[in-house]
Amino acid sequence: MTTSDAATRQAQAKGAAHGGNRVAAVFRAHGVRHVFTLCGGHISPILSGARAQGIRVIDTRHEATAVFAADASARLTGVPGVAAVTAGPGVTNSITAVKNAQLASRRSSSSAAPRRRSSRGAAPCRTSTRWR
Numbered sequence: 001m002t003t004s005d006a007a008t009r010q011a012q013a014k015g016a017a018h019g020g021n022r023v024a025a026v027f028r029a030h031g032v033r034h035v036f037t038l039c040g041g042h043i044s045p046i047l048s049g050a051r052a053q054g055i056r057v058i059d060t061r062h063e064a065t066a067v068f069a070a071d072a073s074a075r076l077t078g079v080p081g082v083a084a085v086t087a088g089p090g091v092t093n094s095i096t097a098v099k100n101a102q103l104a105s106r107r108s109s110s111s112a113a114p115r116r117r118s119s120r121g122a123a124p125c126r127t128s129t130r131w132r
Contacts, residue, residue, distance in 0.1 A: 020045030024053040031079045034058055036066035040086030047084065063090050067097030071104070 023046045035050045036058050037043065047057050060066045063085040070081030085094045
């Protein structure tokens with residue numbers, strides 16, 4: 001059993017099991033202590049799972065601010081920085097900060113689920129991860 005599995009089982013024992021608990025268990029397994037966010041409906045399970053795992057959820061006033069804070073946290077601590085933003089405009093608002101973190105060649109990760117549309121691609125929202 002991995003550390004992530006054990007953390008997931010503990011979270012499930014505390015309350016209802018949902019995907020946010022699994023995501024938070026992975027965060028915990030990687031040493032994440034903070035999640036920066038602008039709260040929204042799509043990410044509520046992740047935030048509640050993070051709180052259940054003892055990870056501090058820090059609410060910001062803008063999605064880009066959340067990503068800049070996650071990048072700064074990663075630079076200062078060496079632990080991956082996590083920013084959680086909602087789909088649609090939340091992702092759009094965070095793109096500048098995500099690209100800034102990527103171009104700075106620091107530990108950062110972001111992803112967005114692309115929508116299926118035959119005439120449009122999801123190129124700006126593909127997962128971009130760079131580990132030094």
